[in-house]
Amino acid sequence: MGSCVSVPERRIVILGRKGDGKSSAGNTILGEKVFTPKASGDSVKAICEIRKKRRYGSKITVIESPGFFDTDRDDKEMKSEIIKALVECAQGVDAFVIVLKVGEYTSQEIEVLQRCLKTLKEDVFDHTVILFTFGKQLKDQTIEEFLKANSQLQELVDKCGGRCHVIDNKYWKKRKRGNKSNKVQVKNLLETIAKMRHKNGCFTNELFQKIEIQIQEEIGKMGGENLPPEEKRENAKKNVKEKILVQAAGATTGVLIGALLGACGAVTIILAFLQMTFPIRALLNVAAAVVGVGGAREAETGVTDPEEAEVKTGEKAGGTSTETGEKAGEAVAEAVRAAAAAGGAGIAIQSDD
Structure with a gap:
C-alpha cells in the first residue's frame, strides 16, 4: 500500500468475533492483563481499547477494534470508537491480526467469515496474520493438521501467506518453552510481523x-x-x-x-x-x-x-x-x-x- 511514516514501534490491530478471545489475545501479546475480556453472551463491546508496551525490543501498540463481525450496532458510541481506531492508525498499520478460535466451524460461520473478508482488497492480506486461540483444543494435533481438516480456514491462511500462529490464553500461560508456551508463540508472532513488515512495508491508504x-x-x-x-x-x-x-x-x-x-x-x-x-x-x-x-x-x-x-x-x-x-x-x-x-x-x- 506504499510507504508510511517511520516510527519506532509495532502497531497491531486485533480483529475478530465476540467470544473468540480478542481481549485475552491482546493481553497475551503484551504480557500483562491490560484489556478487559467480555463474556461471549454479553452485548457487543463498543470500545476501541489501545494499549502500549515495550516488549522484545520493540514498542508495541495493540488496538482492539470493536465489531469486525458484529456490526448490528449503529450508535454514536460505536462510531466514535471505530473513528478512534482510524485516527490511531494514521501513521500506518504493521499488522492486522485476525483472531479465530480452534474448534468446529459451522457452514454458517464459515459463510459469514468469507463474506466479511471478501470486502477487503487483496493487498490487505499482505499485512495480515491469523492467530488461533483456545490452543488446548488441538489436543495432540498440530495447527497444520487442524487446518487440513477445514479447507475454508486453510484457504484463508493461504491468502495471508501462510502466516498463522496459535496461543491458549488460559492453559499455556505458565509454560516457559516449547510449542505449548504462550511466551514462545508470541515471540514467534512478533517475528512474523517484523518479517512481514520488512517485506511488504506497513499498511496505509x-x-x-x-x-x-x-x-x-x-x-x-x-x-x-x-x-x-x-x-x-x-x-x-x-x-x-x-x-x-x-x-x-x-x-x-x-x-x-x-x-x-x-x-x-x-x-x-x-x-x-x-x-x-x-x-x-x-x-x-x-x-x-x-x-x-x-x-x-x-x-x-x-x-x-x-x-x-x-x-x-x-x-x-x-x-x-x-x-x-x-x-x-x-x-x-x-x-x-x-x-x-x-x-x-x-x-x-x-x-x-
Whole structure:
C-alpha cells in the first residue's frame, strides 16, 4: 500500500468475533492483563481499547477494534470508537491480526467469515496474520493438521501467506518453552510481523494519510505550547477524532469498519465526508469514483450532463458550489448515500448473529 511514516514501534490491530478471545489475545501479546475480556453472551463491546508496551525490543501498540463481525450496532458510541481506531492508525498499520478460535466451524460461520473478508482488497492480506486461540483444543494435533481438516480456514491462511500462529490464553500461560508456551508463540508472532513488515512495508491508504495530515495541522496550531511531542500528538488526535465524528455522522458502522480495513468503497465514502469544504465538482468526482464516471451524478441529480449536475447539486447546497455550512454537508451525505445505493460501495459487512 506504499510507504508510511517511520516510527519506532509495532502497531497491531486485533480483529475478530465476540467470544473468540480478542481481549485475552491482546493481553497475551503484551504480557500483562491490560484489556478487559467480555463474556461471549454479553452485548457487543463498543470500545476501541489501545494499549502500549515495550516488549522484545520493540514498542508495541495493540488496538482492539470493536465489531469486525458484529456490526448490528449503529450508535454514536460505536462510531466514535471505530473513528478512534482510524485516527490511531494514521501513521500506518504493521499488522492486522485476525483472531479465530480452534474448534468446529459451522457452514454458517464459515459463510459469514468469507463474506466479511471478501470486502477487503487483496493487498490487505499482505499485512495480515491469523492467530488461533483456545490452543488446548488441538489436543495432540498440530495447527497444520487442524487446518487440513477445514479447507475454508486453510484457504484463508493461504491468502495471508501462510502466516498463522496459535496461543491458549488460559492453559499455556505458565509454560516457559516449547510449542505449548504462550511466551514462545508470541515471540514467534512478533517475528512474523517484523518479517512481514520488512517485506511488504506497513499498511496505509489515502484515508490514513489524510488523517495524518490533519493531525500534523492540529499539532501546528499548538505553536510554542510547552508540551512533550507525544502529548501534543495525543491532544491533536483527540481533536481530529471529534472533527471526523461530526463530519462522518452519516456513515454507518459497517462503512467505518470497512474504511479501517481498507475496503475501497468505504475509504472513498469516508474521504467524501471529510472533504465537505471542497467545491461541489470535487465531491461529484469522489462519488463518481465509487459508482463509475457519470453514475453518481445521475444517481444524485437525475441528469448526466456534468455542468447541469453541478448546478443542481449546488442548488441543494444553498446555491453555491463552495458553501461549507450545514446544507452543504447534507448534500454531501446525500451524494454519498446515492453512490452507495448505486452499488459502488461493496462494503456491506454482516453480523454473525
